[in-house]
Amino acid sequence: MTTPMREMDRRLLMDRSVPGRRAVALPESDVPAQPMPDATLLRDDLPLPEIAQLEVIRYFSLLSQLNFSIDTNFYPLGSCTMKYNPKLNDAIASLPGFANIHPNQPAEQVQGAVQLMYELQEALGDLTGLPGVSLAPLAGAQGEYAGLLIARAYHARRNDSARTVAIVPDSAHGTNPASAAMAGLEVVTVPSDASGNVDVDALRSLTDERTAVFMLTMPSTLGLFEPSILEITQIVHSAGGLVYADGANLNALLGMVRLGDLGVDICHSNLHKTFSTPHGGGGPGSGPVMVTEELASFLPEPVAAKSGDTYTLDTPEHSVGKINGFHGSFSILARAYTYIRAMGRDGLKAVAENAILNANYIQAQLKDRFDLAADRYCMHETVLSATRQRKRGVKGLDIAKRLLDHGIHAPTMYFPLIVDEALMVEPTETESKETLDRFIEVMRQIDDEVTSDPETVRTAPHTLPVTRLDEAAAARKPYLRWQE
Amino acid sequence: MVHTVDRPAGGRIAGGNPHPYIPATDADRAAMLAAIGVSSFEDLVQDIPEHLRFPELTIAESAPELSLSAELAAMAARNVTPGDYACFLGAGAYRHFIPSTVGAILQRGEFVTAYTPYQPEAAQGTLQTGFEFQSAICQLFDMEVANAGMYDGPTAFAEAALMACRLTRRNKVAILETADDRLTAVLRAYSAHQQIEIISIPADGANTPDDIACVAFQSPNLFGVIEDVASLTEKAHAAGALSIAHVNPTAHGLFQPPGKYGVDIVTAEGQPLGVPLSFGGAYVGLFACRQEHIRQLPGRIIGRTTDTQGRTGYVLTLQTREQHIRRERATSNICTSTQLIGLMVAVYVATLGKQGMRDVANLCYQKAHYAASEIAKVPGYSLPVVGAFFHEFAVTCPRSVAETNAALLKRKIIGGYDISDRIPDTMLICVTEMNSRGEIDTLISALREIGGAQ
Amino acid sequence: MNPEDLKYSKEHEWARVDGKTVTIGITQFAAEQLGDVVYVDLPAAGASIAQFAKFGEIESVKTVSDLFTPVGGKIVEVNGAIKDNPEKVNEDTYGEGWLLKIEITDAAQLDGLMDAAGYESHTAG
Incomplete structure (x- = not known):
């Protein structure tokens, strides 16, 4: 993710609309004018934005920079297989x-x-x-x-x-x-x-x-x-x-x-x-x-x-x-x-082999710090549990959010349901050993932080465009479209 | 059978070259195996029954990008492609102008390669653009709430009928006979084991039973004609049922929005709004309803909220409706919002804006009406269906549709959609802003030749 | 933390008895397990309901739970304020966070419920 130089202007398109602007022009009709239907069938108002082309591009481009993605971040989201998407x-x-x-x-x-x-x-x-x-x-x-x-x-x-x-x-x-x-x-x-x-x-x-x-x-x-x-x-x-x-x-x-x-x-x-x-x-x-x-x-x-x-x-x-x-x-x-x-057939075998190897490597390098849902060799993903961290007052969710501050997407949290404080990590075969090593190091660092500075973990993320969002308020009073 | 032969080292493909999509080197793999504490990869997969491990595959060997792209370009070139051919085919998918902005934004890997926004702090781009999508759909249809997108138009329509059954606690769905049979077919597959009865009702909605969950209709309908949405909605409400309109979004740059008539649920194929035809997918289903029905709405919904510092942000909301929480009691098993196609729609609507959406609708209307009036003058051809239409209309031909279309194809024209099962020798012709007057005139003279040759 | 004057069910509902009228809600323990309550689906007043029957659903951001009434009878009042202010369930669990008032059919039903001490040992398990 690119951290914007300053906070992006988050106003919606309708709030940027200026009457008379347009982002594209359509040609004139090249056929003889046709009779229009009964006027009652036609709409009078069409409340859509009026914006020039540069602003459309800049708005969506800046919004894209608020995302984590495979193209820009390690994204070990278990069960989702966030591998490289070849161009x-x-x-x-x-x-x-x-x-x-x-x-x-x-x-x-x-x-x-x-x-x-x-x-x-x-x-x-x-x-x-x-x-x-x-x-x-x-x-x-x-x-x-x-x-x-x-x-x-x-x-x-x-x-x-x-x-x-x-x-x-x-x-x-x-x-x-x-x-x-x-x-x-x-x-x-x-x-x-x-x-x-x-x-x-x-x-x-x-x-x-x-x-x-x-x-x-x-x-x-x-x-x-x-x-x-x-x-x-x-x-x-x-x-x-x-x-x-x-x-x-x-x-x-x-x-x-x-x-x-x-x-x-x-x-x-x-x-x-x-x-x-x-x-x-x-x-x-x-x-x-x-x-x-x-x-x-x-x-x-x-x-x-x-x-x-x-x-x-x-x-x-x-x-x-x-x-x-x-x-x-x-x-x-x-x-x-x-x-x-x-x-090809050999490449596909190599996909599975490296996906399994990468997951087991992460598991081996973190199991002294995190409990495992099952202490045996895994396939393409490993399910860690933050129960030890929970005893020190930090939840799996907090660890997941803290990873974001390091530019790493969170693992899948609280799934499967049968594992307490589950953190499901799936590195995929397309990540290099250097990336895995960095992830391992960051996870160990966060585990240290759970002891030394739990508040920083509990309130993460700190470096993203927004801090934690009030999901309860969103659900209690649903606000689901632009309104004047 | 114990695997013994020639399994290439992971990350290498035929010829011993490392694969460009897999970075691990032999040294990396050796180091990782050592860290795990095993001597070979096979130690990690001992749970797989040995006699079934490492099956021989018949898939071809890896093809490098240079030769593969040439091979697949040749495969694509074997298709008869609209653009090379004049195209008058619609019936559920439509060829429209897609402004360059859509393709440009769709190049942003930050959108393309992100996952569902489960970590909203790291997905504000996806969430805010999704909120723009929901807003645009509500504004276009004059509806209170839209979800973030369904798979496609027909599945949105099927989900709407199921939602109506849940809301009314009734199990009979009335579909107007003028709707495309494919909509009914998808609903049949969706409702196969839910004790739901599907009945067909006449085009005027007369004698609508009073124990139905909804009156569902397509407008413009299979024949291109705009239905009397107000009257159908009134009939639905009189029966204590919901009104479901499956519409064409482009038409609402010109025609009254369904919300104006009190429609309860609006569904549509979103493809006409900036999405390439791509042989039928991936598309996005549009789904809008009333605020009061929101807890029965299927699919993802994005809502606005604030962060701990009071700044505006967006999150997935009302998730308790969904399968990952409510499991077998969820409103649907859907887990996607077809977000990326929704993004194409959002950029398309932002680019066209108020004037552009009007212009496109008007161009479609003008050209289609010009084509219809000219075709009606050609001897042997007639327009069998009466009523206001947008950009599609039925044409009865002097020869079979199959023959007519085959003859058109020889003239580099892709003809209309065959609806002979509804009206003999009849096709549905679609004209959009992509069809120049020259193409339309060529079609008309071709039809004249083909009709006269019988 | 659970008021001494209330009765409690295994399904984590409380009951406050006032003559024939019993006010019910969910317990502090249940509210904490749920987290921030965002929606409560309640029945209409006037209906009759059997003891321990499901009467509604309560939702937090990422969970949904069924609600079971600790007593049976006629629903005489529903807390309409909860629809707009579901957070009351968290903020004032045993007060403004009440859900239903039920006119109890048979006071003997109360014998099947726990007292505060009994409920505390139930939730400690």
């Missing part, structure tokens, strides 16, 4: 042949685009061992919902509709139960054991003829690989249920192991995590859904197919239907495909 991805997505094509053009007009989709499907199928792929879901949560629709449709087609329970580990992300509820499934929680693994005995006793699906996050939200995975998938299958893997983050699995080989039936993957597409400050995402061959006929539309040299966009035979307007986040798909091709 080539953006350049490819912006090619006129990709950026300017219309979604209502039939597939035969846009063979290049459909080919890209087909090849991306093939790559995702290869990486996950789940060959049925639909790129339609516009985000992880939509991929997850699509996956659950597929599970329900599969059971219904087998006249097994009494399966209405989704079993979810207590460490799961909140979207799991939210999506399950949308899919009309009753959520039953299975606990984790002391080392952060699914309690296999509890799972066994919970699975029965009502089990539709077991939703497992892989690796777990504690950053761990589930050692009993083969037993787990076997338990669920023998009860007649399906195994859904929230593979939102595949970063640790690329070339390490394939979910399909482990007995997973359905998964989704967030392209904006593992496959380096930008997070954009909160989207757009893309969450393709991958399934076994047996389930492929239930995928949401469209699915790209190849016949001879021709590519088509098809609706699978028992498709769960249409889950959004068009064909998915194509501009994101183009970026992810570019990334996969740029990494």
